[in-house]
Amino acid sequence: MHLAQFVDHIENVFYMRLEWAIDDFIIPKERIGEYFNTLYAKKYNMTFSVHFSNEKARMAIFVSKMSHCLFDLLSRYSAGEWNVEIPLIISNHPDLEPVAKMFGIPYKIFEINKDNKAEQQAAMLQYVKEQKIDFIVLARYMQIISDEMIAQYQNKIINIHHSFLPAFVGAKPYQAAFDRGVKIIGATSHYVTAELDAGPIITQDVVHISHKDMPADLVNKGKDLEKIVLSHAVQKHIENKVLIYKNKTVVFS
Amino acid sequence: MHLAQFVDHIENVFYMRLEWAIDDFIIPKERIGEYFNTLYAKKYNMTFSVHFSNEKARMAIFVSKMSHCLFDLLSRYSAGEWNVEIPLIISNHPDLEPVAKMFGIPYKIFEINKDNKAEQQAAMLQYVKEQKIDFIVLARYMQIISDEMIAQYQNKIINIHHSFLPAFVGAKPYQAAFDRGVKIIGATSHYVTAELDAGPIITQDVVHISHKDMPADLVNKGKDLEKIVLSHAVQKHIENKVLIYKNKTVVFS
């Protein structure tokens, strides 16, 4: 039904995404992966995954106190635009519980302070796994994700960083952008890796600013960028249109 | 005729640009600066400059081997769009001499190697001063400007850097952008200061790219950004619409 391909002549890697109908397909649905592996993948040293459009992935959202990305994700979900289930919102603060309630989604708080951090991170990971979460969206979640969770959800955790990476890594990028006197601000959605704000980039966008914009204006203008950039990345991920190799992504249209 | 103003409430600085007609002005033209200084500037601790629209600033262009920015600058100049004189193009290579000839502009080569660097830089500075150059545009000039020249042309040297600063400072930003896997590339025009690619930013813009773009594609797509971003910055400088405070610019529209 759809075929997209790309050859990276520098890394010498071939990427392909193929969508087809399985009615009357002679291999049983549950053994397609096995057959493909036996007949092709092993032989050609391929990495592959198989997804069925009638099976919805389970997505968890992590938030802190800002609601704009959460609302944007949930409004698309609630409008039925995404082939996904969102059974869980996790936060380190109670602030956004009312939003979760509006959309009827369980909201679980894992308060984190410097004494309980390791313990709470372990509890979060266990809980996420119990809930059979397939991938995680950090919708302005202002805590570091544990290495253990990153390892177990490799290329399955999508973050939004409020700058055009690799500029302004880390905390307070809008203040840093203001201090540097840039004329554009940006937002970047990427997969989370062990190194802060350095994982494979999925989507990026910018907006022009001027000397009239104070740090508070950058925060406000940035919100619209952040939510759209994050939602576009999540949509590509849900559609299985993002392939990853080393630290870069192929994003099919 | 035109008035623009801006208050920076954080630094507590007031900026104003005022354009007026001097027909029937009671202060003699050549003493306006002196009068303003005596009556207002000293009293209120103001920094100011006076420019007359019938006096054209003298602009030198420094180039190396790439012609796209040079052509863009000269085509605007040649079309009479800019109130400026361009009496001089300087290069470390002979490659663009034919372009200078096409436009009838003297082209002076200062070859630079590691043995003659200090000497050539001194000669360039002396030559530029002899030619009464008011400001310098680095149109993809691939040599470091001497501290001495930067000091003598403070906020008078405009560079184009082929990335969205502060990302990808220094050499080979397109290769670095490719290696990082960004989804946008950019260009930044800024005043040159002693610290590399860290001076006050005048204009910036970006263009979207995808995984299909190899380093050579980034170079090609970047060229159009670079020339437009640089020319817009030069235009604002020529129109005396850029005010500088600390390491930031106010750019009036």
Add this chain to the structure above:
Amino acid sequence: MHLAQFVDHIENVFYMRLEWAIDDFIIPKERIGEYFNTLYAKKYNMTFSVHFSNEKARMAIFVSKMSHCLFDLLSRYSAGEWNVEIPLIISNHPDLEPVAKMFGIPYKIFEINKDNKAEQQAAMLQYVKEQKIDFIVLARYMQIISDEMIAQYQNKIINIHHSFLPAFVGAKPYQAAFDRGVKIIGATSHYVTAELDAGPIITQDVVHISHKDMPADLVNKGKDLEKIVLSHAVQKHIENKVLIYKNKTVVFS
């Protein structure tokens, strides 16, 4: 506290927006308009309006079946970003009642068919006036607004049209854009006047498309444009930063 001004030399009109604190202001708050009118407005033939930041305007939202703009408006409202009250959502369909309920806002249905149109429009107008609505946002409301309502809410009804006006006026602009083979699609927010899609434009934006985008893709890509363009226009209106003269707007930053 803030002052913005603009002189239209072609129409010979001066526009100003002034924000100030009224603590210790010698004219009583409720008589500021009267004083200003007596002392200045009459004399200089000025049009003016006075707004107090502690008084929230009452905004009604009209919707049909699509939820993306409604969610975007309500998520900003619910996050406390806007100095406004939204006491009422009106629709010609029941579809979005659940969204209104989520945010705790009354939802009133005025079903419209060709037999009851005039009658229902009259009822809507009466209801809106009873509810003391100050301005109306058409968040993809797919019915024509009556001339009577337009007359009574002059420059108080904000619409989002899903094209870059003046191209593709009227119904099905995405299909028309597809048929024409354009390489960009757009969205336009404007005040509603008696002539369809011809009122004063407040905000516009576009997104690039390619031959790969089918009409359904344009609809999807357009949704993000529509909601951001509409919300930005509504925000400017709420902040009283939009001044209107003839059929054009001055939008202060």
Add this chain to the structure above:
Amino acid sequence: MHLAQFVDHIENVFYMRLEWAIDDFIIPKERIGEYFNTLYAKKYNMTFSVHFSNEKARMAIFVSKMSHCLFDLLSRYSAGEWNVEIPLIISNHPDLEPVAKMFGIPYKIFEINKDNKAEQQAAMLQYVKEQKIDFIVLARYMQIISDEMIAQYQNKIINIHHSFLPAFVGAKPYQAAFDRGVKIIGATSHYVTAELDAGPIITQDVVHISHKDMPADLVNKGKDLEKIVLSHAVQKHIENKVLIYKNKTVVFS
């Protein structure tokens, strides 16, 4: 070496662009078209064309009085960026002859007034054919192209129109944009057909404007759009990456 394809499921048309090396190709170079036609094109009712990268197409540029697009085209040509020959510039005015001379390109004037129009158009067509011109670029040429020339150069004449088509067809689009009070202006490059400004669109872009921009500002801001949009379209045409079906283009990346 490169393969790009696209299926238009609505028109039910398949498009493909294939680049390959002909060293050791068993069909003689000059008979590839014939073989392909016999073996495939007839059978499957295909339209096709064959181009060789060592054969440069001959491009004529038509201009009137504005130089910005001409300079942009010629600076790319002169930098060796394009696989094309430009043996001829045609104009209805003498103004840009100095630019043609700078680049060493013959400049031929066909003055047009209401009495000699048909005659001059016929002479132009004859001249262009004598010069074996393959395609024509209208770089702000302000005269109507004759139906005869359009017929003989079908999908071979590229125009730049200074608006985001289909808005502001015809003369003075910047004035029309100003009068309408739009917040963006645009430029559109398209193939010329018998109907004015209605041919297949190749590239489009826009820039944001504000109430502060007077018609003269729109003209200035538009120039940068026009030249980049036109040059990008010409580049795609030179690379044989534009396929046309009915009134729309497929533009391969």
